[in-house]
Amino acid sequence: SAYKTAGKALGVVVRQIPRGLHKLGPYHIQNVNALHSRIKEGLRPFRGVATKNLPLYLAWFRFFDRTGGAAKPRQLLLDAIGVPVINTDL
Secondary structure, eight states: OHHHHHHHHHTOOOOOOOTTOSEETTEEHHHHHHHHHHHHHHHGGGTSOOGGGHHHHHHHHHHHHHHTTOOOHHHHHHHHTTOOOOOTTO
């Protein structure tokens, strides 16, 4: 499938949940649906994004999704240089 081809090209393992099932081991379709919903809602204020800028918008979304939208300047700088923000009390 196209997903498996893309996964192989990106070095990502693609797990397929058979039709009629909602869960396969630790993988649950609702986790994917919930993430998709949060991404759509997070990008809605931009009224669409250019494909070439999508990685930047997704990085923005990931940062604010992890920090709960209460980002402090130090967190923004650490994330910008690639230091993962785990403790939101920074």
